Amino acid sequence: MFALIDGNNFYASCERVFRPSLNGRPLVVLSNNDGCAIARSEEAKALGVRMGAPLFKIAHLLDEAGLVAVSANFELYGDMSERLMSLAAGLGHRQEVYSIDECFVDLTGVRGDLTLRAQRLRARIAQWIGIPTCIGMGSTKTLAKLANHIAKNAERKPGSYPVEHAQVCHLGAVGVDAREALLGQTAIAEVWGVGPRLAAQLQAEGLHTALDLARANPVVVQRRWSVVLAKTALELSGTACLGLEDVTPDKQQLACTRSFGQPVHALPELIEAVNEFASRAAEKLRRQGSVAAQLMVFIRTSPFRRQDRQHSAHRSLALPVPTHDSTVLCEAASALVRHLYQPGHAYAKAGVMLMDLRPVGLEQGRLALEPALLPPSKPALMQAMDAINQRHGRGSLHVASTGATHPRAWGMKQARKTPAYTTRWAGLLVASA
């Protein structure tokens, strides 16, 4: 048996914990650059704000409907997530943190009334952390996901599901008929692993609900679609195909990409930006304990600005010696962006991707048969830099080629940023009588 616990409208709920005046009001959290809505309170959903809606298209609601929009504050959400996860882990013996706002818990060996335990966990999370959650349980991960969907919608959309399943839904505790009825009420597109493309194809073949897929022959499903969808069908019918992954595997590739706050025309600024991205990616790489054997840089103009001349290009470089050294990766990124850059374009976005990752220590050396194109790695310097930044905050010590003047011309737009309430002294709330 598995449980799936997730925070409702997670980013919006995190903001509300520290600004209770936002309760009951339509609220959206914006993506980087204050571009589009990536989280919405129930009230914002009721106003018709779509997931991913660009701010400029919903800006009229700020005045007309009292909509509040805030810039994304990932430092806050990450910290709130850690607190939520540590409580949620208590529901069973093993936990898989699946994303910033949801986790699976293996309920094997957990005794007693699971529904009751789940309800108590919800209450504890609400009291200790202030985040509303929903919990779904089922004999497979896909069924736990589906139960979570039911738990969320039984309350939000009256009539969609029986209201006794609101907030906590345990598909293992209902009879076969009731379970089939619930699956029959769930549209195929809501199933975990079925995206828009597959949903359209499945519907065209007469499969409209989760129950239809659960009853489909997995051999036929695999032949017509894929082994992935066949597993989904099996999982829906109660045969577990997916296990709990409680050890997070190292990433196979790692990226840092950003849209610019303003279009970038000049090469020096572009170099600065990709150097910054390369350093950030290198930091992530060192945290994971890996080195990269390949680096890719891309730059592109905005596809939304049809009137502009478009340019989109990428280029990668095999690193002669796999590394996680910021200075080496910055040097490589600079060389690549010089190749890619074409004057006369308004660049809107750039990024650095590190690929062909492997654990530190497994790197193969290389005979020095050719002149080195890149500087040598400086492990001691990187260690010192990470230690200083750990202690004094990110960016305290950085590679000079990432730019000395702050704020950067190409930097992110974050006009509506809320304080880092839980992770910075300056963000601490002050109580007054």
Next chain:
DNA sequence: TCTGGGGTCCTAGGACCC
């Protein structure tokens, strides 16, 4: 004027090997 970021897995096809 203004449109996010970061991942994974699977499959098909081509290159290449013996």
Next chain:
DNA sequence: TCTGGGGTCCTAGGACCC
């Protein structure tokens, strides 16, 4: 006129997830 069989690796593209 006749032209094998079987395998691996890599890449690009497509689908999905949050």
